[in-house]
Amino acid sequence: MTTRSLIIDCDPGVDDAVGLLLAFAAPGLELLAITTVGGNVPVEATARNARIMRQIAGREDVPVYAGAERPLVREPAGAGEFHGLEGTGDLTVFEPGAPMAQGHAVDAMIAIVMSRPAGEVALSVMGPMTNVALAMRKEPRLAAHLGCVVAMGGARSEGGNITASAEFNIWADPDAAAEVFASGCEMIVMGLDATHQVRATEDRIAAIEAIGTPAAEATASMLRFSHRIEREIVRGEDPPLHDPCTVAWLLKPELFTTRPCRIEVETASDLTRGHTAVEFRIDPATARHHWATKADGQGVFDLITAKLKAAAPQQGAVG
Template sequence: MNRQSLIIDCDPGVDDAVALMLAFGAGEFELLAVTAVGGNVPVEKTARNARMLRQIAGRGDVPVFAGADRPLRREPAGAGEFHGAEGLGDLTPFEPDAPCTEGHAVDAIVERVMARPEGSVAMAVMGPLTNLALALRREPALAARLGPVAVMGGARSEGGNITASAEFNIWADPDAAAEVLASGCDVVLFGLDATHQVRATEGRIATLEGLGTAKADTAASMMRFSQRIEREIVGWDAPPVHDPCPVAWLLRPGLFELASCRIQVETESELTRGHTAVEFREEMGGGLPHRWATSADADGVFALIAEKCA
């Protein structure tokens, strides 16, 4: 089996936790690192949460690095109302046995990608893109060395979840998102148009709960928390599970439909900060260097989560 070398950049986060359980259980990946960024909660908590999840999954072989604690030029903004004050819903926080690996996440990204053959290292980015933007500033050649960069972020036809037109990960650091999209990286964006199709129904959660493994129990717990919070705040019975989508695509590309496009991010207007302008018309876009997920096979995504968490 050819294994995909992968760096996961994340801000756990309940749906990040589900994505990590999926990735930790997938033998198809050679997990080079998990890099944490401030986002849903501050980086001190996201780095701890990543280590907690690593320990629960029994993947002490995967190094965790702490990264950027704030956006490129904005004040940090959290989403604790959707993830809980500690970031992992109802999971009681604990100090993991193993610390973060020494060094900064930005250096870890640069060193691991530049040491491997061109195109061989993919990234799954499930939080603000600050770490990757800083890595590209440090080593511009990174853009040509990276394999696909699968990002959970953005919104088009669905509208936003933090403002009328912006999704949280892009809104939290729009400048970083704009730099990554302009860098020449092979970016595939999984925005709300696709992730809102991937919903944790009662039956899908119950399937995970019936598996009886630590990974499955953790993923199901995150979905139960989201189910309760989404009912209270939004009125939805089946919450969307965003962050597993880029990981699922790297494992099973056929679960998603993608369209070539050009994506630009609004950085200067507070009204539309973080808006993703997705242009599918080549004559208007001046080339179509990016890909946008337009639809998802939700049953397939949840079957994959169950398979890898079993």
């Protein structure tokens, strides 16, 4: 089995936390680091939540670095109403046993990527792109040295989930996203067009819960919170599962259909701040961006269920 070297940059957040638990359970991923950023909740909470998921998964071997507290130029704007006050839904938070890694997430990202051969380290971006943009500013060679960047963010045909035209991760720091998209790195982008096809139905949640391990129970708890919030706030039905799609693509890309494109981000307009302009009318041979248009929702949940079930022997305690 081929192992993919990976850094996860995230802002847990319920769906980020589920994505982390999936990644921790996947032997096909060499997790080099988790880097956290302020987004869904403040960076102090995202760093703690990442360590909580690490402890639940029994993966204290993976270092967690705290990163940017705020967007490049905007005021911070969280999404606690969709993730709970602490960012983990109904899951009780606690102070994890293993500490943060020393140093800033941006410096860790640069050091890890640049110490490996070009193209070896992939990056999963589950939150605002602030850390990535800061790293690219500090080390201009980073974009060319990275492997593929698989990001959750943006919307095209589905419209936005924070404004009429913008998805939260891009809207939260559109200036950072614009820099990363313009950097020339290879990007696979999981926008709402694809993630809205991956829904946490009651049957899918129950299948995860039935595994009975700490990671599965934590996953089911957070998904049930999302299920309730989707009805209370969005007036929808089954909640979409956004950020884990980045990890799912890395593990099983055939679950998704992507199209070559060019993506630019709106930064000047308050009305359409964070809008992702996805242009398919380009030469595919020159494309650095690929936009996910379809996702196999059942396949993604089957993957999560299978990985959590297989990882059962290594998992730790909730608190």
